[in-house]
Every structure is written in structure tokens, then in C-alpha cells.
Amino acid sequence: MSPAQQTLLAANQASEHRPLIISLFAVFVVATLVITVWAGRQTKDAADFYAGGRQFSAFQNGLAVSGDYMSAASFLGIAGAIALFGYDGFLYSIGFLVAWLVALLLVAEPLRNSGRYTMGDVLAYRMRQRPVRTAAGTSTIVVSIFYLLAQMAGAGVLVSLLLGITSDAGKIGIVALVGILMIVYVSIGGMKGTTWVQMVKAVLLIGGTLLITFLVLLKFNFNISDLLGSAAENSGKGTAFLEPGLQYGATGTSKLDFVSLGIALVLGTAGLPHILIRFYTVPTAKAARKSVNWAIGIIGGFYLMTLALGFGAAALISQEEIIASNPSGNTAAPLLALHLGGVDSAWGAILLATISAVAFATILAVVAGLTLASSSSFAHDIYANVIRKGQATGEEEVRAARWATVFIGIVSIGLGALARDLNVAGLVALAFAVAASANLPTILYSLFWKRFTTQGALWSIYGGLIVAVGLVLFSPVVSGDPKAMFPDVDFAWFPLKNPGIISIPFGFFMGWLGTILSKEEPDTKKYAELEVRSLTGTGAH
Amino acid sequence: MATDAPPPSKASSTLPSTEAFVEVHESAEFGELRRSYRSFAFPLTVAFIAWYLLYVLLSNYAGGFMGTKLFGNINVAFVFGIAQFVTTFLIAWWYSRHAAAKLDPKAEAIKSRMEGGA
Numbered sequence: 001m002s003p004a005q006q007t008l009l010a011a012n013q014a015s016e017h018r019p020l021i022i023s024l025f026a027v028f029v030v031a032t033l034v035i036t037v038w039a040g041r042q043t044k045d046a047a048d049f050y051a052g053g054r055q056f057s058a059f060q061n062g063l064a065v066s067g068d069y070m071s072a073a074s075f076l077g078i079a080g081a082i083a084l085f086g087y088d089g090f091l092y093s094i095g096f097l098v099a100w101l102v103a104l105l106l107v108a109e110p111l112r113n114s115g116r117y118t119m120g121d122v123l124a125y126r127m128r129q130r131p132v133r134t135a136a137g138t139s140t141i142v143v144s145i146f147y148l149l150a151q152m153a154g155a156g157v158l159v160s161l162l163l164g165i166t167s168d169a170g171k172i173g174i175v176a177l178v179g180i181l182m183i184v185y186v187s188i189g190g191m192k193g194t195t196w197v198q199m200v201k202a203v204l205l206i207g208g209t210l211l212i213t214f215l216v217l218l219k220f221n222f223n224i225s226d227l228l229g230s231a232a233e234n235s236g237k238g239t240a241f242l243e244p245g246l247q248y249g250a251t252g253t254s255k256l257d258f259v260s261l262g263i264a265l266v267l268g269t270a271g272l273p274h275i276l277i278r279f280y281t282v283p284t285a286k287a288a289r290k291s292v293n294w295a296i297g298i299i300g301g302f303y304l305m306t307l308a309l310g311f312g313a314a315a316l317i318s319q320e321e322i323i324a325s326n327p328s329g330n331t332a333a334p335l336l337a338l339h340l341g342g343v344d345s346a347w348g349a350i351l352l353a354t355i356s357a358v359a360f361a362t363i364l365a366v367v368a369g370l371t372l373a374s375s376s377s378f379a380h381d382i383y384a385n386v387i388r389k390g391q392a393t394g395e396e397e398v399r400a401a402r403w404a405t406v407f408i409g410i411v412s413i414g415l416g417a418l419a420r421d422l423n424v425a426g427l428v429a430l431a432f433a434v435a436a437s438a439n440l441p442t443i444l445y446s447l448f449w450k451r452f453t454t455q456g457a458l459w460s461i462y463g464g465l466i467v468a469v470g471l472v473l474f475s476p477v478v479s480g481d482p483k484a485m486f487p488d489v490d491f492a493w494f495p496l497k498n499p500g501i502i503s504i505p506f507g508f509f510m511g512w513l514g515t516i517l518s519k520e521e522p523d524t525k526k527y528a529e530l531e532v533r534s535l536t537g538t539g540a541h
Numbered sequence: 542m543a544t545d546a547p548p549p550s551k552a553s554s555t556l557p558s559t560e561a562f563v564e565v566h567e568s569a570e571f572g573e574l575r576r577s578y579r580s581f582a583f584p585l586t587v588a589f590i591a592w593y594l595l596y597v598l599l600s601n602y603a604g605g606f607m608g609t610k611l612f613g614n615i616n617v618a619f620v621f622g623i624a625q626f627v628t629t630f631l632i633a634w635w636y637s638r639h640a641a642a643k644l645d646p647k648a649e650a651i652k653s654r655m656e657g658g659a
Contacts, residue, residue, distance in 0.1 A: 087600075087618055087619070087622075090622050091597070091600065094593070094596070094622055094625045094626070095593075097625070097626060097629055098589065098593045098625060098629050100629070100633070101586070101589050101629060101632055101633065101636075102586065102590075104633055104636060105582040105585060105586050105636055106582060106586060109640075223613075224615070225612070225613025225614045225615055226613075226614075228613075228614040228615065228619070229613070229614040232614065239608065239610075239614075239616075242608075242614060242616055242618070242619065243604060243607060243608040243616065243618055244600035244601065244604060244607050244618055245600075245601075245604050248601070249601070249604065255601045255602070258597065258600070258601050259597055259598070259601060262593070262594070262597035263594075263597075266590065266593055286645060289637060289640060290637075292633070293633055293634075293637055296629065296630065296633045297630070300626055300629065300630060303626070304623075304626065448579075525559050525562075525563050526559065528559075528562050528563045528565075528566035528567075529559050529562035529563070529566075531566060531575070532562045532565050532566050532571060532651070532655075533562070535571075535574055535575060535578060535644075535648060536571075536574070536648040536649075536651045536652045536655070537648060537652050538556075538557065538562075538651065538652045538655045538656060539556040539557065539655075539656070
């Protein structure tokens with residue numbers, strides 16, 4: 001039987017159990033909608049909508065942060081990258097994890113202490129409000145949309161595997177369903193509802209991953225060396241599969257791409273708006289620190305398990321089958337579940353359905369978190385502080401946020417179909433690169449550099465944003481490559497898939513240059529205020 | 542989560558004046574808190590980023606070394622990767638210990654004085 005036929009069989013089998021799969025999806029959707037409506041009733045003012053009332057415990061928020069962070073990229077993308085490229089897929093998880101130290105040591109606590117609802121609160125603290133808030137809002141929305149694109153790609157992939165839907169209309173239908181659900185979660189439940197959805201999802205994801213990890217290890221008698229050996233052998237690539245270089249080692253350019261990706265991963269997390277706003281949901285900076293610690297533990301444990309998933313898939317499934325199912329390996333984890341249960345057995349179908357439902361929950365929850373970040377930033381930074389010049393009431397802000405949610409939902413449904421065949425981990429890495437280039441320099445300069453000025457902030461945000469997005473546009477991700485979004489045209493003059501190695505230093509450089517060239521004096525009194533607040537928590541919201 | 546209790550954040554006291562902040566900013570006590578934070582967090586950040594970049598660069602340009610088998614199918618690259626996990630956990634724990642022992646008491650003292658005395 002050819003791999004393509006096997007996949008077809010898997011899809012057919014899944015179709016036989018379609019009622020089961022659909023009921024699992026439906027249970028999750030109904031449960032989360034109930035939570036959302038309940039949370040919506042508790043949402044009375046802007047602090048509830050934006051920050052969940054700031055009353056979540058450190059553990060709850062740690063779980064929710066993990067839920068926001070462990071996206072389809074982590075689950076489907078990393079497992080797939082390891083299944084196809086072996087060791088090189090591991091880099092993603094290492095970078096994604098180490099990155100949390102930047103957030104822990106430099107950003108989480110000062111942000112919680114000095115901001116209110118958005119990343120823009122901190123960036124604009126001692127600057128001219130309107131231009132800096134406009135910039136912060138713009139980059140928040142751009143980063144979130146990149147990230148959304150990846151999640152939507154994951155949703156499309158899952159559904160074609162699961163329900164055997166290959167027609168464009170069917171896929172668009174599913175993307176639309178995801179979009180509508182996220183609009184409902186966010187506009188009704190606000191941060192409270194979204195946080196609870198993240199917690200439920202995190203528990204489900206950890207549970208599902210634990211189960212598959214256990215089953216993989218059981219097959220190899222808990223001998224990791226055997227697992228790696230079988231993966232290497234079955235992949236047909238031998239020991240090279242366990243060494244760095246399969247995906248990135250081919251040429252000097254691809255090696256540089258690897259370094260670029262590595263830098264983007266480690267510096268991106270602390271600039272992701274949907275992660276940053278989570279720190280406002282706890283009462284104090286100390287609780288923010290503790291929630292990061294919980295997140296590091298949960299996320300670290302999860303990434304260690306993705307090793308078992310990825311190498312397990314490589315050991316138990318042929319490379320041809322993985323690729324036939326999805327060229328970038330995004331379906332390796334659900335396929336693994338099917339194989340662990342037995343391709344022809346009901347147990348296999350049940351496992352496949354369970355893992356797919358977990359992946360679906362993952363996507364829905366992350367998409368909701370991203371939408372909340374962008375609509376909060378639109379309502380609080382752009383509508384309330386730029387358009388209404390700080391005169392909007394909390395009620396008006398929340399209403400604007402709800403409308404923004406609907407708008408962003410529609411935009412991301414529209415974009416969702418474009419990125420189907422890209423590896424979702426690769427797409428998310430782009431969001432990290434943009435966040436690290438446009439947001440992180442300004443966050444760090446704002447918090448720690450007394451001389452930093454409005455001009456420096458603007459040059460840094462726009463400079464980093466334009467260069468990062470521009471280089472992606474002219475990279476092999478968008479054109480000139482069989483796996484690109486537009487494979488039939490070639491305007492890719494920039495050879496690297498990840499722009500980080502250029503755009504991140506550029507963002508830092510522009511912040512410095514804009515500052516030393518600016519004619520206005522830095523507001524040192526306001527900086528004293530920001531620094532005292534950020535380190536002591538005086539007057540924290 | 543007790544959702545019935547009104548969140549304390551709503552009852553936040555008025556912010557001390559900018560002048561009060563400037564005064565505290567120049568005090569020796571705040572200087573010490575700031576030094577204690579920066580002299581811990583900044584070098585540690587440089588160190589873990591360097592350690593991570595070392596890993597990335599070795600993976601890229603020292604394939605032979607990273608491929609050296611240590612036991613069974615476990616090679617240097619694998620151990621190096623796991624070591625990054627371990628150091629991340631350790632650094633998170635170490636920073637939190639430092640913050641709880643050295644930073645929190647100082648920050649708390651300044652905060653309560655500023656909010657109480659305002």
C-alpha cells in the first residue's frame with residue numbers, strides 16, 4: 001500500500017468515527033462557551049475585560065500562560081519538525097523555553113508594576129502618548145496576525161486529516177467556524193473567559209501529550225536510546241537524524257538561517273503582546289514572577305514530551321506517510337496517535353480523535369488569546385488614547401474592544417486559507433522575529449535607559465517592524481520555493497527564511513540612533529517615576 | 542477564585558506626585574534596590590544568552606563534536622539540548638530566590654512608605 005493510500009485510509013477511518021470526533025469537538029466547544037457566558041456575566045468594567053479583574057492566582061495564570069504559549073506550533077509544528085528533521089526540530093523547543101528567562105528576569109515584573117492593560121502602557125509611559133501608542137498598537141496587531149495565521153494554518157491541516165475534507169469550501173468553512181468561536185469567546189468572555197479557556201486547554205493538552213508520551217515510551221520499554229535508535233533507522237537517515245544539520249546544515253545560507261531562527265526564538269517571547277498582557281491578570285508583580293515560574297515548569301515539561309512525540313512518530317511511521325499527510329509534518333502527532341492505537345482498530349481511531357480534539361482546543365484557545373491582545377491594544381491604545389485622547393470611559397473602551405474583536409476575527413478568517421502548507425512552527429517563528437525586532441528593543445530601552453526618547457521609540461518600533469515584515473515578504477517563505485505561500489512566482493531576493501539576525505539588531509540600533517539624534521530632551525522625571533514604580537510596585541493597578 | 546469580593550485594584554490609592562518619585566529615585570535605599578536587581582539580572586541575562594548561542598553555534602558549526610556518541614544512541618547534541626532545559630529551570634529558581642530574599646523586602650518597604658505617606 002502506498003503512503004498516500006495509507007493516509008487516505010487513515011482519513012477514511014477517521015471518517016468512520018466522525019461522530020466520535022465531532023462529539024469530542026462539540027463537548028469542548030460547549031464547555032468553553034458555558035465558561036465564556038459565565039465569565040461574561042462577571043465582566044463589569046474595563047479591568048475585568050482587559051485584565052480578568054486581576055484576581056487570578058499565580059498558578060492559575062501560570063497555567064493560562066502555558067495555554068497561550070503552547071500553540072499549534074508547539075504541539076503540531078515541533079512534533080512534525082522533529083519527525084521529519086530529527087534533531088533540528090529540537091531547536092525550536094529549546095529556543096521557545098530559554099526565551100522565558102528574558103521575560104522572567106527583565107520584563108514580567110516591571111511590566112506588571114507599571115502598566116495597566118496593554119504593552120503600549122509601558123512603552124508610552126514617559127513618551128508622547130499618541131505617536132507611541134499608535135506604534136505600539138500597530139506592532140501588537142501585526143505580530144498577533146502573523147501568529148494567528150499560523151494557528152489558522154494548523155486548523156486547516158487538522159481538519160483535512162480528520163474529517164477527510166479536502167475541498168476548499170470545507171476548509172474555509174472550518175476556518176470560519178474557528179473565527180466565529182474566537183469572536184464569541186473574546187467579545188463575550190473578555191480576559192476572564194479567555195483565561196479560563198486557556199487553563200482548560202492547558203490541562204487537556206498536557207493530559208493528551210502525557211498519554212501519547214507514555215504510550216511511545218511503553219513501546220520502547222522506557223529506553224530512550226532505543227527510541228532514538230529506531231527513529232534514526234526508520235527515518236532512513238541513520239545517525240544524521242540524531243545530529244544537528246539535517247534541516248539547516250546543507251549550505252552556509254541555511255546555517256545562517258538557523259542562527260537567525262535561534263536568535264528570534266530566544267528574544268521573541270518577551271515581546272509577544274498576548275503573553276505580556278497575561279501578567280496583568282494577577283494582583284502583584286510577585287504573583288507575575290511566580291506565574292512565569294509555573295509556566296517555565298509546565299512548558300519545559302511539555303517540550304520534553306514533544307521529543308517523545310517527534311522521535312516516536314519518526315520511529316513508528318514511515319517518512320513517506322508523514323509527508324504524504326502534510327508536507328511540513330504538521331500532522332505527525334495525530335498520525336502517531338493513530339499508529340499507537342493500531343491503524344485498523346477502533347482504539348486507534350479513538351486516540352486519533354482525542355489528540356485531534358486536543359489540537360483543535362489548543363488552536364481555539366491560542367487564537368482567542370491573540371485576538372484579545374489585538375483588540376485590547378486597539379481599544380486601549382489606539383481608540384481610547386489616540387482617537388479619543390484619553391477621554392473615553394471604560395464602557396466605551398470595552399465596546400470598542402468588542403467591535404475590534406469582530407473585525408480582527410473577520411480579517412484572520414480571510415487570511416487563514418493562504419498559509420495551509422507551511423510548517424506552523426516556522427510561521428510562528430516569524431511572529432517571534434517580528435516581536436523581537438519591533439517590541440523588545442523598545443520595552444527594554446523604556447524600562448532601563450534613562451535617555452530614551454519618543455523618537456527613539458518610534459524609530460525602533462517602526463524600523464524593526466518594517467524591516468522584519470519586509471524581509472519576510474521577500475524571503476523564500478512567501479515566494480520562490482515549492483513550499484512558499486506563492487510557489488509560482490519568485491521575488492525572494494532575501495535568502496533567509498527568518499529575518500531575525502538582521503531585523504533584531506536593526507530594531508535595537510534604530511532605538512539608539514533615534515534617541516541620540518532626537519532634539520527633544522528625555523523626560524527624566526517621568527523616567528524616575530517609571531523606574532521607582534516598576535521596581536517597587538508603588539501605585540500599581 | 543473568589544469572584545464576589547471586589548478587586549482591591551479598584552480601590553487603589555492616588556499615585557504619589559512625580560516629585561515624590563524623583564526624591565525616592567535619588568535615595569540611597571532605592572539605589573541599593575536598583576543595584577541589587579540590575580547587578581543580578583543583567584549579567585545573568587548576558588550569561589544565559591551566551592550559553593544558548595554557544596549551543597546554537599556548536600549545533601551549526603561543530604557537527605562532528607555534537608554527533609559524538611556518549612552512551613547508546615545518546616550523543617553530545619542531545620545532552621547539550623537537555624542541559625539547556627536544566628539550566629533554564631535552575632536560573633528561574635535562582636532568580637526567584639534572589640528576588641524573594643533581596644528585592645522583595647526592599648521594594649515592599651519603599652512601596653508601603655510611599656503609598657502610606659502620600
